[in-house]
Amino acid sequence: MSTLPPxxxxxxxxxxHPAAEAWEMFARNHAAVLGLIVLIVITFGAIFGPLLxxxxxxxxxxxxxxxxxxxxxxxGTDYLGRDLVAMILNGARVSLIIGLxxxxxxxxxxxxxxxxxxxxxxxxxxxxxxxxxxxxxxPTLLFSMVIVALFGASLPMITLAIGIVSWTAVARITxxxxxxxxxxxxxxxxRASGAKNMKLMFRVILPNALPPIIVQSALMVGSAxxxxxxxxxxxxxxxxxxxxxxxxxxxxQYILDASYTxxxxxxxxxxxxxxxxxxxxxxxxxxxxxxxxx
Numbered sequence: 001m002s003t004l005p006p007x008x009x010x011x012x013x014x015x016x017h018p019a020a021e022a023w024e025m026f027a028r029n030h031a032a033v034l035g036l037i038v039l040i041v042i043t044f045g046a047i048f049g050p051l052l053x054x055x056x057x058x059x060x061x062x063x064x065x066x067x068x069x070x071x072x073x074x075x076g077t078d079y080l081g082r083d084l085v086a087m088i089l090n091g092a093r094v095s096l097i098i099g100l101x102x103x104x105x106x107x108x109x110x111x112x113x114x115x116x117x118x119x120x121x122x123x124x125x126x127x128x129x130x131x132x133x134x135x136x137x138x139p140t141l142l143f144s145m146v147i148v149a150l151f152g153a154s155l156p157m158i159t160l161a162i163g164i165v166s167w168t169a170v171a172r173i174t175x176x177x178x179x180x181x182x183x184x185x186x187x188x189x190x191r192a193s194g195a196k197n198m199k200l201m202f203r204v205i206l207p208n209a210l211p212p213i214i215v216q217s218a219l220m221v222g223s224a225x226x227x228x229x230x231x232x233x234x235x236x237x238x239x240x241x242x243x244x245x246x247x248x249x250x251x252x253q254y255i256l257d258a259s260y261t262x263x264x265x266x267x268x269x270x271x272x273x274x275x276x277x278x279x280x281x282x283x284x285x286x287x288x289x290x291x292x293x294x
Contacts, residue, residue, distance in 0.1 A: 022286040032282020035275040042272055046096050049089035057087040057242045065258045078247070078261045079254050087242050088268055094243040095225050095269070098159050102224035105163025107217050110170025111206070117171070118178025119201050125175070132171050140165040141230055148236045155238050162227045166220060173216055177209035211287035215280055222276035229269050244269050 026032055055061065060081040061073075068076040075084035117128040147161035181187060182205060190204050225244075231237060232245025233252070244265040251261035 026282045026286035029282040029285050031278050032285070035278025035282070038271065038275040039279060042092060042268075042275065043096065045089060046092035049092065050086075053086060053089055055083050055086035057082060057090040059083075059086075065254070065261075067258075068260055075264050076258075076260055078251050079258070084247075084261065084264055087247050088244065088265055091242045091244045091247055091265065092268065092272075094155070094241050095228060095245070095272070098155065098162070098228045098243070099221045099225040101159045102162035102166065102227070103217055103220040105160060106167040106220055106224075107170055107213070109163065110167035111174050111213065113167070114171040114174025115178055115201050115206065118175040119182060119197070119205070121179075128171075129175070132168050135165065136168040138165065141227070144227060144231060145234065145236055148231060153231075153236050153238055155241060158228060158231060158237065161231075162224050166223060166227070170213060170216055170220070173212050174209060177212060178205055181205045181208055214287060215284045218276060218280035218283055222273040222280075225269065225273055225276075 061083050062071055062077050062081050064077060064079050064081045066073055066077040066081070068074060070076065073083055073085070075088065078084060078087070113128050113132060117125040117132075144161040144165045147164065148158055151157050151161075178201075182200075187200065187204055190200055195204065228237075228243060229245030229248065232243050233249040235249060237243060237246050237249075247265040248262050251258070255262050
């Protein structure tokens with residue numbers, strides 16, 4: 001039991017740093033904390049796994065389709081006799097990098113278009129929102145497949161293709177936040193003091209519009225990983241690198257004979273995307289002021 005007077009406790013509560021308050025709210029969501037721990041473990045494995053387990057993922061180390069545990073191969077070998085542990089560890093790095101980079105591209109495009117539309121309104125908003133609706137109704141996977149097929153299946157092009165088809169949700173969220181915040185008193189005061197439009201958009205309004213954008217950004221990393229897995233499964237990937245989707249795609253013909261070659265990379269994708277979704281849910285709880293007051 002606290003011995004402080006209720007009024008003093010309330011003042012201390014108000015004086016706490018917003019970041020500390022957000023972290024406390026995030027920590028209350030046990031599923032989000034678990035997701036964060038899992039995500040840290042996966043990231044650690046992606047960074048240091050190939051160093052701690054220095055087996056070439058393209059090297060044929062044993063007989064094809066050796067089941068898990070045979071001859072010391074923890075997850076077995078694929079149809080060419082390659083070590084699945086080495087492939088999954090190396091694939092984690094590629095899948096996470098593509099997920100993060102594609103999400104960054106989507107956020108950059110979405111925030112730019114949403115900020116311009118929400119701030120200037122009028123004809124600018126009308127044109128930019130029609131462009132957003134055009135991209136929103138396109139079949140995203142098919143559109144990304146066309147881009148990769150036309151310009152090559154390199155990792156930068158795959159990242160760019162995923163980013164180009166995934167920015168519309170960020171644009172709409174950013175626009176709605178800008179429409180709400182631009183009418184608040186502190187924005188009007190900054191405008192009256194002579195602040196230029198660029199300063200108002202990116203130094204006054206955008207920092208206060210970040211919470212929902214951050215939540216959406218976290219979820220987009222998981223979506224980008226799924227997108228990359230889908231493209232890799234269809235063979236639209238760089239053959240010189242290993243990713244989780246590429247492992248599944250190259251072994252899909254043998255799913256009935258050696259299901260583990262598809263199951264383990266599929267579980268890696270599932271666990272990673274689930275962990276990201278849980279972290280995104282926790283960020284929503286921590287950064288949403290309405291939920292924080294409950």
